[in-house]
Amino acid sequence: MTAHESPPATPTPAGQDGREPARVVRxxxxxxxxxxxPLEEALMDAAAAAPIVVLDASHITFGDSSFLNLLLRVHRETRLRILQPQSQFRHLMTLTGTDAVFDVRENMQDALRP
Structure with a gap:
């Protein structure tokens, strides 16, 4: 299991409040x-740095209810976007109804769009 933060895929100017427009957590x-x-710390740091947090979920192989609860907490703090969730994660969201809550995106360019 690894989690790390990275800056936006393309350089973007800071917003009016001086924060980055988006931050990606892979x-x-x-x-x-x-x-x-470690994931909680990365997501909260990203939420403090930018109004949009993109969670690159393309390599998540398993997430349980505590994982989902963390994402719901982050969703309340910032504009969380989930990028390319794989089948187990999609199934979890469908079973819990959170697929109607989370903003799921299929490509990075769309995920970074304001």
């Missing part, structure tokens, strides 16, 4: 209650 692996702390 993750891979499995995320359950025991493995969430």
């Amino acid at each position: 993750m891979q692996g499995e995320f359950d209650h025991d493995r969430l702390k």
Whole structure:
């Protein structure tokens, strides 16, 4: 399991408040209650740095209810966009109804658009 933050895919000017317009957090692996702390810190740091947080979920292989609850908390703090969630994550969102809550995007360019 790894999680790390990266700047936007293309350079963008800071907004009126001096923050970046968007921040990308890339993750891979499995995320359950025991493995969430680094991801939580990365997402909260990204939310403090930019009004839009893009979660690159293209390499998430598993997420449980604690993972989903973390994303719901982040969603309340900022404009969270989930990029390319894989089948297990999509299934989890469908089962819980959060597919109607989260802003899912299929490509980075669309995810970074204001």
